[in-house]
Amino acid sequence: MIAAVQFRNFKALRSTGVKLAPFNLVLGPNGSGKTSLIQALLRLRSLAGLAPATEPPAGGGGPRIDFAFAAPFQDIGVSLGCSPDELVCNVLSVSRPPGPAGEALWEELRLRLRTIRAYLFDHYAMAVPAKPADAPELASNGGNLAAVLAHWQEHEPAAYAALGAEFCRLMPEFAGLVLRPGPGGTVELCARLQANGHECITAADFSQGTLYQLAILVLAFAPAPPAVVCLEEADRGMHPRSFRELRDTLYRLSYPRDEGMDRAPVQVITTTHSPYLLDQFREHPEEVILASKQGTAATFERLSDRADILELMKEAHLGDLWYSGILGGVPGE
Known part of the structure; x- marks a missing residue:
């Protein structure tokens, strides 16, 4: 643009x-x-x-x-x-x-x-349970990540399911995302382990790179993304072997037709x-x-x-x- x-x-x-x-x-x-x-x-x-x-x-x-x-x-x-x-x-x-x-x-x-929109993600803020009223747009520091995902789960189930499937593909140790009630009327994000489907790891125990990658997936799978997305250090906290996947996730934003999506780049x-x-x-x-x-x-x-x-x-x-x-x-x- x-x-x-x-x-x-x-x-x-x-x-x-x-x-x-x-x-x-x-x-x-x-x-x-x-x-x-x-x-x-x-x-x-x-x-x-x-x-x-x-x-x-x-x-x-x-x-x-x-x-x-x-x-x-x-x-x-x-x-x-x-x-x-x-x-x-x-x-x-x-x-x-x-x-x-x-x-x-x-x-x-x-x-x-x-x-x-511009984003500089803060993994400490992203790991904290968020109030549902903080949705649906992802905050510049990603601090309302759980609230955005909860909003998608209720109002954008197709986008939520697609994001969850891609998250599990990129992070095969996880079997799925879980959103559950947190303290003070908040919603808490966790993920079920593949090895033990009953154990749920809270976002506070996610690695920094896992939280950042999840936030970037939220941008890439958003039903109505911004016209321009600016990211400071999109690769922070990620292993270099994951950089091809990071690039391809960001390409999903810029080249939607390559992913079969009918929306503006x-x-x-x-x-x-x-x-x-x-x-x-x-x-x-x-x-x-x-x-x-x-x-x-x-x-x-x-x-x-x-x-x-x-x-x-x-x-x-x-x-x-x-x-x-x-x-x-x-x-x-």
Whole structure:
């Protein structure tokens, strides 16, 4: 949905842009703009709910973020103007086709932008029993995971059954998910063990990676997912041998037709520091964005834009090429 983002004097992103695909894996050293990209999208979501300014953001050297969009919104441009200290971006400017048709197109896009979501999962919060009223949308930290699953069990049984089956396939030690009453009117999540179907392990005893993988499955199997999903470190807590399954789960969001689903694709932007996860994208370098930092200035580069990438991949794995510094996007020495 979002085709490109251009930054000017926003945090470390002094003069750079990035083209976005349906799926985007962003990697680079700390302070190279990965989180700033997600923050820009969240600010776009917030300001999309307000009336646009009558004048575009002021020129000069002030911070500014420009957004371009894919069809059918390719004729709409959105700019965010920020305060000089870069702490507040509160001026929204929209260019669109004139007349009622342009207004209707912007209204449709605006509603989609309002569904942008970002997640940084907290396994401690996810393991706590949740109140059913906290459903049905997954919280940004995943803290209402049990409530969302309980809501699905009652109101979206097909999605709940499909998620449960996939969870057990990925985690064969479990025979199924169980939701039971918890203290104070909450609902508690647990899972039955395959070896002993009568024993139920509570979410508090799940591994960190198990909770994260379950939360990502909730996003992937959601009947009505957001238009854009941003994930900070989607691979946290997971063994590298599970990264192919992680990639395929996220692909379910971006490429629903490949899974036989009739819904709009979800644009995914996820960050990582893992060369092992990068290795899973050898066949799709167009989905990889390298963030680099020289001094105080950060830049983005799509891996497929490198003229030498195909030759380099003949010599080594992508993860090795990145880790060694050949591709850039590593901490300065």
